[in-house]
Amino acid sequence: MKKFSLLLVLCLVVGAFYVNNLQAQEAEDPGLIFLMEEFVAPADLAQFWEVQQEAIDLFNELDLNMTVWAYQTSENSFYWAMPIKNFAGIDELYASMMNVSQKMKENGFDGDAKFRDLSNISQSVVMWNKELSFHPDGDGQDEEGKGFHEWSFIYLKSGHEKEAAEAAKKYIEFYKSIGTDYSWDIYQVVFGEHTPCWILEVQDVSEAALRETEDAMMKEYRDDFRKLWQNMVQHVRTIETKKGWFLPGWSMQAE
Incomplete structure (x- = not known):
């Protein structure tokens, strides 16, 4: 199945789950997120931007009523994050996909050809872990005005999830004790490669602002952070970090 068909499948996830469960999700934890990372060669970035913008414009014109959060990373890739309630009914998405694809083609957009x-x-x-995330101001996940994001992919040692969670809670206790407004989210990869894996997400208005905040805390609490990390690192296999930016023009919110 070609690239754009896959994108439609992901969008249909939102149409099938998010609209029907909007009120429930507002009252409960965000639950699961279907995450797609799309890798683009540097030489193709300009064309990708043009074609993707054309697709977004048509999505908006057709009013497909979906929720998609879009991000660009510093590594020539794009994240498409879509909230879902559960895994049930995904088979039905593949049947519905062809109908949406046909509607796009009837409006002059052949995704298979354009994205080739x-x-x-x-x-x-991935699943948002409310217990291990920290938001002293009560907000959670994407915060308004904070367009810069940094994701640390923490690959845990097999079987160390419980111990790593206890180590993460010590970070929360420490941050509460110093009264900081620094916040983060942790997502657990429940379906994907190289599990167990957590994704630690932090965000700010810019990378410079985030580094300034972190450097100031490190200067004041270096010894405390060293002890916290020594407690955590014994459960970690490796860590990879990516930087990115929220794309409001490519993101959509279901009514």
Whole structure:
């Protein structure tokens, strides 16, 4: 199945789950997120931007009523994050996909042709961990005005999830004790490669602002952070970090 068909599948996830469960999700934890990372060669970035903008414009024109959060990373890739309620009914999405694809083609957009050779895709499902996330101001996940994001992919040692969670809670206790407004979210990869894996997300208005905040805390609490890390690192296999920016023009919110 070609690239744009996969994108439609992901969008249909939102149409099938998010609209029907909007009120429930507002009252409960956000639950699962279908995450697609789309890799684009540097030489193809300009064409990808043009074609993707054309697709977004048509999505908006057709009013497909979906929720998609879009991000660009510093590594020539794009994240498409879509909230879902559960895994049930995904088979039905493949049947519905053809109808949406046909509607796009009837409006002059052949995704298979336009996106040909432009990107490669990896897919995963992640779950927001409210217990291990920290928001002293009560907000959670994407914060308004904070367009810079940094994701640390923490690959845990097999079987160390419980111990790593206890170590993460010590971070929360420490941050509460110093009264900081620094916040973060942790997502657990529940379907994807190289599990167990946590994704630690921090955000700010800019990378410079985030580094300034972190440097100031490190200067004041260096010894405390060293002890916290020594407690955590014994459960970690490796860490990879990516930087990115929220794309409001490519993001959508279901009514």
